[in-house]
Amino acid sequence: MKVNVHLFARARDVAGASTVTMDLPPGARVGDVRRLLAERYPALASLLERSALAVNDEFAEETLTLPQGAEVALLPPVSGGA
């Protein structure tokens, strides 16, 4: 199944793309997205370790199975506010 992963802030700049499309087997989990991102973008590795992943606008555990049509986002540590 195809999954879109949205990238933000430094992660987007490092990857050079704001959305990455991945082809994942059925039953793939959030942790698989993290692993594939690290493989595809080695320069992202250290930021990836500190980032959260969200599925359909909610923070997601690594073990969560991706639902069909999931919108995934890689969220580096946030810095909103003042």
Added chain:
Amino acid sequence: MIRLTTEPINYAALTEQVRRNDCGAVALFLGTVRELTEERQTLALDYEAYPAMAEKKMAEIEGETRERWPVGEMAMVHRLGHLKLGDVSVAVAVSCPHRSQAFEACRFAIDRVKEIVPIWKKENWADGSTEWVHPT
């Protein structure tokens, strides 16, 4: 009231909006673009968000705040885009019956914004370099 905006935040109107006759206290927090971070000089900040999730998380924060304090009205606005020195990046206005409640609720809400809302800022330093801020 929760909002993301690229326009300047009208914090006077926002404050007026949360006033109620059963609330004797209104607390307002403004986050503004600061010139110095330790020794480094900022010229401007760029804010970006994952908008749908950011608004959802801000709404959750309003819910968490209302569970803990007797909030009358509450308004949270975060500005996005290019902000100059002194511009208001975020405003949180809360009304409660008493001042300790209003101060605590407002403090809680802005602290949570900085923890869980997917918004990021990029420093535009005076030396011409830029840098996304991702706190450790």
